[in-house]
Amino acid sequence: MPFTLATWNINSVRLREGLVAKLMAEEGPDVLCLQECKSPVEKIPVEQFRALGYGHMVARGQKGYNGVAILSKLPIEDVGDMDFAGLGHARHVAGRLENGVTIHNFYVPAGGDVPDREVNEKFGQKLDYLTEMRDWFKAEQVSKSVLVGDLNIAPREDDVWSHKQLLKVVSHTPIEVEHLSDTQEAGRWVDVTRQDIPDGQLYSWWSYRARDWDAADKGRRLDHVWATPDISNAAHSSRIIRDARGWDQPSDHAPVFATFDL
DNA sequence: ATGGTCGTCGCACGA
Numbered sequence: 154m155p156f157t158l159a160t161w162n163i164n165s166v167r168l169r170e171g172l173v174a175k176l177m178a179e180e181g182p183d184v185l186c187l188q189e190c191k192s193p194v195e196k197i198p199v200e201q202f203r204a205l206g207y208g209h210m211v212a213r214g215q216k217g218y219n220g221v222a223i224l225s226k227l228p229i230e231d232v233g234d235m236d237f238a239g240l241g242h243a244r245h246v247a248g249r250l251e252n253g254v255t256i257h258n259f260y261v262p263a264g265g266d267v268p269d270r271e272v273n274e275k276f277g278q279k280l281d282y283l284t285e286m287r288d289w290f291k292a293e294q295v296s297k298s299v300l301v302g303d304l305n306i307a308p309r310e311d312d313v314w315s316h317k318q319l320l321k322v323v324s325h326t327p328i329e330v331e332h333l334s335d336t337q338e339a340g341r342w343v344d345v346t347r348q349d350i351p352d353g354q355l356y357s358w359w360s361y362r363a364r365d366w367d368a369a370d371k372g373r374r375l376d377h378v379w380a381t382p383d384i385s386n387a388a389h390s391s392r393i394i395r396d397a398r399g400w401d402q403p404s405d406h407a408p409v410f411a412t413f414d415l
Numbered sequence: 416a417t418g419g420t421c422g423t424c425g426c427a428c429g430a
Contacts, residue, residue: 164430165422189430191422217423263430275429305430361430362419405421405430 154252155414156183156227157390160301160376161397162260162358162406166190166222170198172400173224176408177205180394183226184250185408188260188303190220197222213243221258221302223248229256237285238262238278252415254384255295259286259302268326276323279305283332290340299413300342300379303406306333309347311354312374324373342379345411349391357393358406367399378411387414 159182163169166187177185185207190197194214202210202224211231212222219242223229229248232255236242244260262279270277308330310316319325337344346355356372363369380388390412398407 168422189422218429265429360419361421364419 155412156250156252157410157412158182158184158186158256158299158301158378159408159410160186160188160258160303160378161408162188162303162376162404164189164191164404164406166197166220167192169402169404170201172397172403174201174205175400176394176397177202177207177224180408180410181206182410184229184256185224186256186258186301187222187224188220188258190214190222191217192220194222211246211248213246215243219243219260221246221260223256223258225250227251235286235289237289238281240278240282244282253297254413254415255298257298257300257302259300259304261286261303261305263305264323264329266323268321268323268328279323280328280332283329283336287332287336287339290336290342293340295340296381296383298340298381299384300340301377301409303375304333304377305375306330307373307375308333309374311352312356314354314356314371314373319373324375337379340379341382343382343385343388345378345380345385345388346374346391346393346409348385349389349411355393356407357409359398361405376406376409378409380413384413384415388412389414
């Protein structure tokens with residue numbers, strides 16, 4: 154049975170309940186992973202989602218910041234969370250579908266403005282978070298798994314609007330790209346989005362600060378769909394719903410989709 | 416050109 158999965162940094166699930174419902178109604182992914190819900194779990198507005206067929210949820214939340222949720226049409230079992238770098242933040246939750254596929258939903262720390270851990274503690278926390286992710290996946294040797302989320306790093310030159318201009322901008326610095334690559338290798342994760350769309354500029358985030366985000370198109374690919382090698386060849390039809398960045402009162406991220414024939 | 420815009424909480428802070 155094929156299933157379609159989407160990941161979306163929603164930047165407040167309560168403010169954007171209507172946009173989540175719109176994506177559910179128009180695109181209908183079987184599984185929708187959200188980040189930056191900015192809500193305690195008990196205040197996530199699940200009723201409308203349930204009415205649209207999303208009767209299952211595993212989530213972690215906190216007041217005002219972070220927060221991750223997996224909304225699903227299919228039954229999903231909560232299989233825990235990790236608190237990498239000891240931040241005490243709701244940045245990861247994992248669920249398992251009845252077909253045996255485990256879904257890891259991550260919101261990696263953004264890392265602040267200055268790419269130097271000596272002067273910016275948040276940048277160090279971001280690198281430490283990735284290092285602990287790497288070590289955990291190295292020890293776990295996960296299989297039949299998907300990892301999605303806002304990883305807050307655009308690894309490839311064509312994942313940003315200007316490689317040269319972003320080399321010293323947090324999200325595209327060489328040390329971040331190296332940390333992300335180490336994490337990817339530790340879990341033998343395949344970048345499903347780039348497996349499907351290997352060539353050309355590809356973005357999932359555009360700043361709120363641009364006058365005209367669409368015309369300027371100064372985007373970055375911060376949101377990712379990865380899969381373990383035993384299921385990566387079942388993945389296809391990856392796409393980014395760029396239109397969603399232009400919806401009323403949008404998130405600054407667009408949803409990333411993939412389908413798995415399993 | 417070193418700005419600009421959001422969301423949350425209730426004043427800065429994080430992104």
